[in-house]
Amino acid sequence: EPSGRKRVLFLFSDTGGGHRSATNAMIEAMGLEFPDTFDCKMVDVFRDYLPAPLRYAPEIYPPMTKFPETWAISYRTTDGKRRSRAVIRLLFPYVARSIRRLYRENPADIIVSVHPLVNTAMLRTMKKHPTPFMTVVTDMVTTHAFWFDRRADLVVVPTDEAREVAIEYGIPAGNVRVVGLPTAERFRVPPADPMAFRDAEGWRRDLPVILVVGGGDGMGPMEAVVKAINEAEPNATLVAICGRNEALQERLRALPWTMPHHIYGFTSQMPEFMAASDMLVTKAGPGTISEGFIAGLPLVIYSRLPGQEDGNVQYVVDQKAGVWAPRPHQVVEAVRRWVNDPAARQAASEASRRVAKPNAARQIAQIIADRVGVFSPARRSA
Numbered sequence: 001e002p003s004g005r006k007r008v009l010f011l012f013s014d015t016g017g018g019h020r021s022a023t024n025a026m027i028e029a030m031g032l033e034f035p036d037t038f039d040c041k042m043v044d045v046f047r048d049y050l051p052a053p054l055r056y057a058p059e060i061y062p063p064m065t066k067f068p069e070t071w072a073i074s075y076r077t078t079d080g081k082r083r084s085r086a087v088i089r090l091l092f093p094y095v096a097r098s099i100r101r102l103y104r105e106n107p108a109d110i111i112v113s114v115h116p117l118v119n120t121a122m123l124r125t126m127k128k129h130p131t132p133f134m135t136v137v138t139d140m141v142t143t144h145a146f147w148f149d150r151r152a153d154l155v156v157v158p159t160d161e162a163r164e165v166a167i168e169y170g171i172p173a174g175n176v177r178v179v180g181l182p183t184a185e186r187f188r189v190p191p192a193d194p195m196a197f198r199d200a201e202g203w204r205r206d207l208p209v210i211l212v213v214g215g216g217d218g219m220g221p222m223e224a225v226v227k228a229i230n231e232a233e234p235n236a237t238l239v240a241i242c243g244r245n246e247a248l249q250e251r252l253r254a255l256p257w258t259m260p261h262h263i264y265g266f267t268s269q270m271p272e273f274m275a276a277s278d279m280l281v282t283k284a285g286p287g288t289i290s291e292g293f294i295a296g297l298p299l300v301i302y303s304r305l306p307g308q309e310d311g312n313v314q315y316v317v318d319q320k321a322g323v324w325a326p327r328p329h330q331v332v333e334a335v336r337r338w339v340n341d342p343a344a345r346q347a348a349s350e351a352s353r354r355v356a357k358p359n360a361a362r363q364i365a366q367i368i369a370d371r372v373g374v375f376s377p378a379r380r381s382a
């Protein structure tokens with residue numbers, strides 16, 4: 001530690017599941033809670049260290065999600081205590097050397113894993129000289145067996161439901177903490193005047209705003225959903241965020257529009273978009289859902305990855321914060337109800353806000369610091 005700072009190594013991969021945004025949020029929170037105290041580093045385990053073809057996982061992931069049933073099969077066949085161990089035994093020799101190199105090249109005072117597939121490989125590799133190891137789970141409920149290795153010092157989960165799963169998979173109850181999914185600071189401190197953002201973007205003040213977010217890559221059947229809403233002509237504004245999918249943006253612009261609408265590509269202003277909107281129509285990404293909770297938005301979820309994201313949907317529905325609408329006409333039904341019935345919209349909005357965990361990243365930063373013996377000075381009021 002030449003700088004005298006403690007080193008935190010975050011292991012993630014760009015394979016959806018909100019791993020990158022959760023990692024960024026924790027690094028941001030470390031800096032805010034403990035200025036100039038930690039050196040945080042994030043490593044994409046797949047892209048930076050694993051041999052081909054695993055190295056290409058971040059590139060393979062987006063097209064793979066277009067075949068959800070294949071995804072579901074591989075998810076199910078590897079889930080479960082015994083099965084997941086068998087798969088790992090099979091794969092470990094293949095990745096062992098890479099993981100050893102990762103461990104050697106990135107000395108740290110604590111390792112924080114934000115990806116299900118690295119836990120066991122890492123913990124096996126450092127058997128002899130263990131570094132404190134924490135897992136931060138980014139699935140809301142249906143957390144795959146790969147997330148849980150009992151050798152982890154601590155497992156942070158987003159919900160009580162996920163805690164049950166962790167314990168079922170053998171994590172000692174004392175090593176599981178329910179905190180929440182880490183989200184960016186800017187969601188915690190919403191803009192003072194959401195209407196100012198509407199004005200700046202030219203959105204009408206007098207109509208409810210339906211925000212449609214297709215995820216970072218604009219994946220999923222977003223086009224059909226937007227078309228169906230437009231054809232239903234609700235008395236509302238539609239705002240669509242297409243992520244990095246430019247072709248989708250163009251196709252949406254070219255629709256025969258019946259309602260006020262605004263089409264965007266990838267935005268770095270998601271907190272402002274959410275604060276200025278009245279409902280969120282999206283796929284079941286854990287990051288977007290958690291951010292929607294913080295903004296108190298009723299949710300309409302139109303697609304999910306079977307297995308991995310089933311629990312995210314189930315959680316939203318159980319908490320009455322939104323609805324599952326896999327068919328465009330179901331999206332239209334939900335949107336129409338919330339446009340026409342402000343009381344119903346308000347109820348869903350309150351339910352959404354009730355399950356929000358805006359301080360999760362800050363709390364995880366405290367936990368990380370605590371594990372490496374850094375204690376916060378009297379907390380500044382924030």
Ligand code: UDP
Binds near residue numbers: 017270
């Ligand atoms: N996002 C963003 N700008 C965009 C689209 C998405 O900042 O134009 C962010 C969004 O706020 C969320 C993340 O990208 O933090 C997507 O994470 P999520 O877990 O919802 O989906 P996945 O990682 O599975 O794509």
